[in-house]
Amino acid sequence: MAGSDKAGLEKAIEVIDLHKSFDSVEVLKGVSVTAHQGEVIAIIGGSGSGKSTMLRCINMLETPTKGTIKVHGEAIELKSDGKGGLKPANQDQIRRIRTRLAMVFQSFNLWQHMNLLENVIEVPVHVLGRSKAEAVEMADSLLHRVGLYEKRDTYPAFLSGGQQQRAAIARALAIEPEVMLFDEPTSALDPELIGEVLSVIGDLAKEGRTMLIVTHEMKFAQEVADRIIFLNDGIIEEQGDPKILFSAPKSEHLRRFISSIG
Amino acid sequence: MKNWLKLHRIILLIIAAGLVTAIVTLMRWDWLPNYYGDLLSGVWITLVILFFTCILGITLAIPLGLFQVTGPKPLAAACKLFCTLIRGTPLLLQLWLIYYGVGSLFPQIPWIRESLLWPYLREAWPYGVLALTMSFAGYEGEVMRGAFAGVPSGELEAARAYGMSRWTTLRRIWLPRALHRALPTLAGEVVLQLKSTPLVATITVVDLYAVISKIRQETYIVYEPMLLLALIYLCLTGILVVTFRYFENMIPTREA
Numbered sequence: 001m002a003g004s005d006k007a008g009l010e011k012a013i014e015v016i017d018l019h020k021s022f023d024s025v026e027v028l029k030g031v032s033v034t035a036h037q038g039e040v041i042a043i044i045g046g047s048g049s050g051k052s053t054m055l056r057c058i059n060m061l062e063t064p065t066k067g068t069i070k071v072h073g074e075a076i077e078l079k080s081d082g083k084g085g086l087k088p089a090n091q092d093q094i095r096r097i098r099t100r101l102a103m104v105f106q107s108f109n110l111w112q113h114m115n116l117l118e119n120v121i122e123v124p125v126h127v128l129g130r131s132k133a134e135a136v137e138m139a140d141s142l143l144h145r146v147g148l149y150e151k152r153d154t155y156p157a158f159l160s161g162g163q164q165q166r167a168a169i170a171r172a173l174a175i176e177p178e179v180m181l182f183d184e185p186t187s188a189l190d191p192e193l194i195g196e197v198l199s200v201i202g203d204l205a206k207e208g209r210t211m212l213i214v215t216h217e218m219k220f221a222q223e224v225a226d227r228i229i230f231l232n233d234g235i236i237e238e239q240g241d242p243k244i245l246f247s248a249p250k251s252e253h254l255r256r257f258i259s260s261i262g
Numbered sequence: 263m264k265n266w267l268k269l270h271r272i273i274l275l276i277i278a279a280g281l282v283t284a285i286v287t288l289m290r291w292d293w294l295p296n297y298y299g300d301l302l303s304g305v306w307i308t309l310v311i312l313f314f315t316c317i318l319g320i321t322l323a324i325p326l327g328l329f330q331v332t333g334p335k336p337l338a339a340a341c342k343l344f345c346t347l348i349r350g351t352p353l354l355l356q357l358w359l360i361y362y363g364v365g366s367l368f369p370q371i372p373w374i375r376e377s378l379l380w381p382y383l384r385e386a387w388p389y390g391v392l393a394l395t396m397s398f399a400g401y402e403g404e405v406m407r408g409a410f411a412g413v414p415s416g417e418l419e420a421a422r423a424y425g426m427s428r429w430t431t432l433r434r435i436w437l438p439r440a441l442h443r444a445l446p447t448l449a450g451e452v453v454l455q456l457k458s459t460p461l462v463a464t465i466t467v468v469d470l471y472a473v474i475s476k477i478r479q480e481t482y483i484v485y486e487p488m489l490l491l492a493l494i495y496l497c498l499t500g501i502l503v504v505t506f507r508y509f510e511n512m513i514p515t516r517e518a
Binding site for chain 2: 060061083091093096097098099101102103105107108109110111112113122123126127143157171175
């Protein structure tokens with residue numbers, strides 16, 4: 001998707017001048033990103049560059065110190081915490097918005113006391129208020145899709161990391177999210193299991209879903225992303241089309257980052 | 263079957279069979295039929311006390327543990343203090359303080375004497391149930407604190423990220439996960455609680471232990487009733503262990 005034909009599309013996520021400090025350490029120093037409907041954005045950068053923090057600010061797992069997050073034009077309400085930062089102003093709104101954004105975590109975070117089917121239907125039934133029959137039907141087709149239908153009665157502890165992450169993706173899809181947030185989805189996996197997870201994510205990207213993917217898999221990012229964002233030291237140092245960005249990096253940091261990854 | 267029949271096992275079985283035969287034939291059991299009714303009622307009282315003090319105790323233990331993890335600080339400190347006081351003093355002392363202390367205070371307060379609860383408060387068992395409940399709550403509050411704190415934060419974060427309210431997260435994720443983690447410990451604690459119940463005999467509640475004491479006093483037989491008492495507690499413990507194992511196996515966990 002080239003830059004020009006995005007203009008008419010709706011903005012799914014807008015991050016405007018995002019700052020985030022942990023105590024005295026400023027991790028994000030003013031980041032602005034717009035993700036249009038159907039756009040796949042890969043966020044890359046070294047460790048400590050703030051890429052995961054940025055993703056976590058979008059669904060308010062971290063509260064920004066300054067800045068605005070908009071989901072389909074609706075700004076998440078924040079108010080001053082009286083200490084120079086912000087805090088959530090409307091928990092109902094945040095909960096409602098969170099059910100439209102699905103997050104896939106580095107460490108899967110499946111609920112260990114539930115089998116795979118129960119994990120996938122949990123949010124549709126107990127947050128979205130769907131009927132159990134309807135949720136089970138959908139969960140079964142999603143588990144089919146990620147190749148885990150036969151494991152639907154299995155508990156997460158009995159599965160490989162790759163299987164757990166695929167189940168976590170099924171759980172994410174079960175809420176029919178408008179935007180999917182991937183927080184280093186393959187970083188906790190053994191090398192031989194990375195491929196199966198990337199192929200599932202790659203298929204999703206082809207469906208025209210809006211996705212933000214924090215990743216260290218450069219080849220994968222180059223293949224699936226419409227746009228790459230390079231974060232360095234809390235700011236967006238460079239962004240653009242994957243082919244151009246990787247073949248002709250402008251900033252010295254990105255050049256070094258690419259060569260260090262290999 | 264073949265592996266099972268080993269020489270040392272056969273010898274042990276013969277010794278066990280001999281012991282049982284000796285106990286049955288050489289000791290006096292003729293008193294037993296006279297006390298069937300008393301023994302049954304004793305077992306019943308013991309089980310009722312065990313059941314209700316465990317249920318009430320864990321109901322208290324859940325907030326006691328939870329508040330210690332979540333705060334607010336004054337509430338956490340109060341819960342901590344309660345658990346420390348209970349765990350730091352003998353159960354017998356707590357029981358007597360409640361029975362002789364609170365129990366002897368009540369009759370002096372007119373409105374309590376006139377209340378609908380008075381017929382119960384005149385009896386000994388409410389004080390026994392109260393003391394055992396508080397004791398169970400104190401110990402299990404500490405167990406639940408550990409269990410709540412030990413639930414991986416990522417799983418709670420996932421609940422948050424998918425729009426669960428705090429209450430839904432507690433009800434659907436945090437509590438069931440903590441209880442599941444704590445179950446093996448709780449099984450052991452319930453067995454310990456079973457063996458704390460005889461203390462209520464010291465405040466005139468007629469549980470299994472009190473029945474056995476009565477038999478010994480009436481028949482002047484010293485050992486046989488005690489052996490029977492041990493056997494019954496062993497059987498009850500066995501039933502408890504098997505029941506808890508069933509619940510633990512409902513959610514399989516992988517051996518690390």
